[in-house]
Amino acid sequence: MANSIPVPNWKPAQLPDGRTLEGRFVRLEKLDPTRHGDGLYAALQGPSPDPKLWDYLPWGPFPDRTDFDKWISAHTANPNSLVYCVVDKATGVVDGSLSLTSIVPAHGRIEIGGVLFGTGMQRTPKGTEAVYLLAKEAFELGNRRLEWKSNNENARSKRAAERFGFTFEAVFRQHQVVKGKNRDTAWYSIIDSEWPAVREAFERWLAVNNFDESGQQTKPLESFRVSPTS
Template sequence: MPTTELHWQPATLPDKSTLEGRFIRLEKLDPARHGDDLWAALQGPTSDPALWDYLPYGPFFERSEFDAWLSRHAADIDPWFYSVVDQQTGVVDGYLSLMSIVPAHGRIEIGHVMFGAAMQRTPKGTETIYVLAKAAFALGNRRLEWKCDDGNQRSKRAAERFGFTFEGTFRQHMVIKDRNRDTTWYSITDQEWPALQAAFEGWLAVDNFRDGQQVRTLESFRKR
């Protein structure tokens, strides 16, 4: 069967531009400006130690070790880390990255998602994924990936809520912290993104919240 010509042009790499939302903005990770807030959000007394369970690094018990990790990754091109800044308070509540960046094929992934308590179960977390997904497709990518440990139920539920499509599980894919990791794969394609973008925007709209609570679920905006 003949292949369909795409007249494909490679995607563009992310840059240091700040990505703006209503609740949050995403700034390129800067340890000097963001380090104190990230340490408090992710390692402070109110932080959730389970955040580190499925990551290949952390938790960090010494601030110097944490700062060294931030500095290494702030200099990386892939992954490309962003800090999540609350638009009202200016406080940094977490970080995440674009990674596995393959411009030649238009493939990119959202990963290293670490949201502190101030972001969990709030519109800030959903808007963060929306803003970064929108940016990923604006760069010209054809495919946005989400991968996680098959045992990470929180990450799997999040991927499904955000509209990623389950693609399968890579068995015995990695060894993380001396444990086997089966990796579950999800994706969104550029053809799927316009409808998902409209659903995100409908959910994030001012009139979808009353007294801080959602009127309709994100999933319901995809079922119209």
């Protein structure tokens, strides 16, 4: 969208209020360190943790539970982020967390960040549904732009952004220093005019008829965004 194009009847987006977001596989609850702390620690630092989970994040890992508790208290107290806990609806087990962050209602801009998925939800529909639920919430709040940012060396995060339907925009060189190392940051976004098609792809992929009896997908998510004529 060119800078000269007006935005008629623009109203700032609403702030997220932390309401529980219900999906078919997962439920997103506002993260409460007291209520969710044990489950989240088990998911992220349990007996079989993802060895690469913390590689590109500004915090962690936390082999010491006391350090984890201090971090989660500070993480949830950040006034510019709303952290959600991912709860498996079938089992009630906490599987991870993610956030709505970089919240700028005046410009209708918001980001999905702080994605921490334990091994129990990686390569399952639960991770995709968690991102879908937050993206849906972001646009229903009136945002014009949803962002996703990755360390440019984090191939796994960049692949996820593309799979979810985010558009690559640019790399901000020497954007940050994280854990004593340079971070070039890759920026991705979905804008409001793109969201209906992205939303439809998510919903068609998550539908019951896209999974076989063993729970495996029938068609990949990207296939639902391909035009029938392409």
